[in-house]
Amino acid sequence: LADRDGVIWLDGAFVPWREAHLHVLSHGLHYGGSVFEGERVYDGRVFKLHEHSERLVASARHMGYGLPWTAAELDAATREAVAAAGLTDGYVRPVAWRGGDTLRLAAPDATVHVAVAAWPWPRVFDDGPRGIGLHTSRWRRPAPDTAPVRAKAAALYALGALAGQEAEAAGRDDALLLDHRGRLAEATGANLFLVIDGDLHTPPPDCVLDGITRRTVIGLARDRGLTVVERHLDPAELDRATEVFLTGTAYEVQPVTSVDDRTFPLGEVGATLARAYAERVRAAEDGTADDPPDSADSPDS
Ligand code: PMP
Secondary structure (H helix, E strand, C coil): CCCCCCCCCCEEEEEHHHHHHCCCCCCCHHHHEEEEEEEEEECCCCCCCCHHHHHHHHHHHCCCCCCCCHHHHHHHHHHHHHHHHHCCCCCEEEEECCCCCCCCCCCCCCEEEEEEEEEEECCCCCCCCEEEEEEEEEEEECCCCCCCCCEEEEHHHHHHHHHHHHHCCCCCCCEEEECCCCCCCEECCCEEEEEECCEEEEECCCCCCCCCHHHHHHHHHHHCCEEECCCCCCHHHHHHHCCEEEEECCCCCEEEEEECCEEEECHHHHHHHHHHHHHCCCCCCCEEEEEECCCCCCCCC
């Protein structure tokens, strides 16, 4: 990924892709405080761009620092990065970190850097509407008083990387993490939904990431007359689920056909919402307008 042509937006200007370096003594590298976003470009346009930019700003705030750019300025930088890459469909990775001024842990005045990279990217599991298999991880999503769970921060992805690696070693596609209470939480990069008696059930975002796709899909489901219940889910409730699926920027609406030794069919609810989501992400009229709100969008993400 580091060795390719192109440019990356770094601290307000474009630099050649291969020269977008940071110093080895960067605070963000040593202490896990960097924050990032994952965004998708559909038809040349970043879906829910402003919500992502706002979440990046909020994540930095949760990690104790401010960004030198507003969400609106990040929107503009991202559009420039997408345009510079000539992207029609792709992925965008904004990232922010404290720089190399100091390795003191408390570094409120350290320089904060921001980069935005954009590149063509296929779907995560791009072989049609196949279901994926999850492996329940021994790593748990921590409590809000144990880790800054509201931030999309690198520190939390150390757990995701361990869990994902173990799942792949077990021959599965991804990990399912429980939360600190032992309830169902999320996959390494996606939120979880169960279909029980025709209704959708999903954990509240009190220690899982408040996913932008999750909110969009909740809105799409309610628009279609489906009931969506946000509540804590016991792992044993998987026995009652007739369908399981994940939602995320990269995963979109991804059916799950097994969790450990339980199996689930590819069901109609997930398929309907996957189609609705695929239409929704391409529904915008042009490349600059903000997305119209979905019914479940909340302003404090
Ligand atoms: N949970 C985690 C841990 C994630 O990394 C992601 C991907 N950002 C999600 C959920 C889904 O969030 P979103 O829909 O905003 O991509």
